[in-house]
Amino acid sequence: MTDLSAIDRRPEAALATSAAEVADFLALMKPRVMSLVVFTAFVGLMLAPGHFHPVLGFAALVCIAVGAGAAGALNMWYDADIDAVMSRTARRPIPAGRVLPGEALGFGATLAVGSVVMLGLTANWLAAALLAFTIFFYVAIYTMWLKRSTPQNIVIGGAAGAFPPMIGWAAAGGGITLESVLLFLIIFLWTPPHFWALSLVRSGDYARAGIPMLPVVAGRAETRRQILIYTAVLVPVSFAPWLLGFAGPVYGVVGAAAGALLAVLAYRVWATPEGRASDVASRRLFGFSILYLFALFAGLLVDRAVLIG
Amino acid sequence: MDERPTDKGIVLTEEQKRRRRARSIAIALALAALVLLVYVVTIVKLGPGAVQRPN
Numbered sequence: 001m002t003d004l005s006a007i008d009r010r011p012e013a014a015l016a017t018s019a020a021e022v023a024d025f026l027a028l029m030k031p032r033v034m035s036l037v038v039f040t041a042f043v044g045l046m047l048a049p050g051h052f053h054p055v056l057g058f059a060a061l062v063c064i065a066v067g068a069g070a071a072g073a074l075n076m077w078y079d080a081d082i083d084a085v086m087s088r089t090a091r092r093p094i095p096a097g098r099v100l101p102g103e104a105l106g107f108g109a110t111l112a113v114g115s116v117v118m119l120g121l122t123a124n125w126l127a128a129a130l131l132a133f134t135i136f137f138y139v140a141i142y143t144m145w146l147k148r149s150t151p152q153n154i155v156i157g158g159a160a161g162a163f164p165p166m167i168g169w170a171a172a173g174g175g176i177t178l179e180s181v182l183l184f185l186i187i188f189l190w191t192p193p194h195f196w197a198l199s200l201v202r203s204g205d206y207a208r209a210g211i212p213m214l215p216v217v218a219g220r221a222e223t224r225r226q227i228l229i230y231t232a233v234l235v236p237v238s239f240a241p242w243l244l245g246f247a248g249p250v251y252g253v254v255g256a257a258a259g260a261l262l263a264v265l266a267y268r269v270w271a272t273p274e275g276r277a278s279d280v281a282s283r284r285l286f287g288f289s290i291l292y293l294f295a296l297f298a299g300l301l302v303d304r305a306v307l308i309g
Numbered sequence: 310m311d312e313r314p315t316d317k318g319i320v321l322t323e324e325q326k327r328r329r330r331a332r333s334i335a336i337a338l339a340l341a342a343l344v345l346l347v348y349v350v351t352i353v354k355l356g357p358g359a360v361q362r363p364n
Binding site for chain 2: 021056062
């Protein structure tokens with residue numbers, strides 16, 4: 001017989017009943033981040049040497065997308081306390097009280113294990129290992145450790161966002177090669193100027209939450225300088241696929257045009273220290289940086305299509 | 310949200326029941342998609358070999 005007297009009937013226990021909509025669980029997976037992950041993984045998949053069945057390619061992309069979503073859910077589970085005090089994240093499902101922390105943890109952990117096992121079975125275990133490492137890196141290394149302890153958090157943590165094209169490349173049977181490492185390196189170098197541009201605008205938020213983002217710890221001037229330095233390294237490195245002959249003229253032209261614009265926007269951020277103009281410059285750099293990465297990877301894709309066609 | 314502990318345990322409101330039903334449907338659809346994915350991947354990877362018994 002079940003002992004019904006053991007059921008917790010305090011009012012606060014009643015509040016522990018899920019009020020989550022399906023959309024809240026989708027929001028836990030950070031769909032906007034996921035879209036860039038899927039796109040870069042798709043490019044890695046398409047660029048890798050050799051042939052693979054389209055169905056297996058699609059299945060691999062689904063696994064990578066779900067793995068990225070799992071990492072997002074686990075990140076939101078762990079970061080719920082700081083999300084609650086930042087205006088940008090206060091409406092996320094957990095701080096808003098729509099999803100219980102335990103639900104997010106169970107959801108994220110289940111999807112993480114499921115996506116890794118499925119990727120191993122559909123593609124190969126190297127790709128699955130890379131996906132598992134990416135999830136581990138994002139959740140344990142970035143979210144639990146670096147984010148709250150060092151202003152270099154997004155520099156090192158950016159590796160997690162840089163792995164998807166490598167996973168796609170490995171899933172297609174290409175292993176780990178110089179080309180796939182270059183794709184990794186481009187996103188790795190892109191992350192700091194991209195994220196610091198946002199953190200310049202949101203530095204008050206991060207300071208309130210006690211997150212040691214670069215503008216909070218080292219100041220706005222140092223952040224603007226670092227944005228310029230990373231952009232100055234990123235743009236030449238972005239030409240490497242073209243110089244090494246694994247990308248064609250479309251990528252070269254797109255990389256030159258988009259790289260020049262990114263450099264101009266980064267320079268404007270550096271040259272505009274204070275006031276509303278500074279915020280505008282930072283927002284422009286942040287917005288364009290997303291387009292920049294998309295354009296680079298689209299250029300690679302077009303070149304490959306031209307090569308095959 | 311209006312939910313009070315009663316002698317019958319926790320009684321869900323109509324809104325909570327609607328959301329629970331929506332979540333259940335989403336889980337069912339996700340499981341169906343997973344079954345379909347495993348089936349299609351098996352057929353593609355093994356081809357006719359999927360139905361051949363080893364000697």
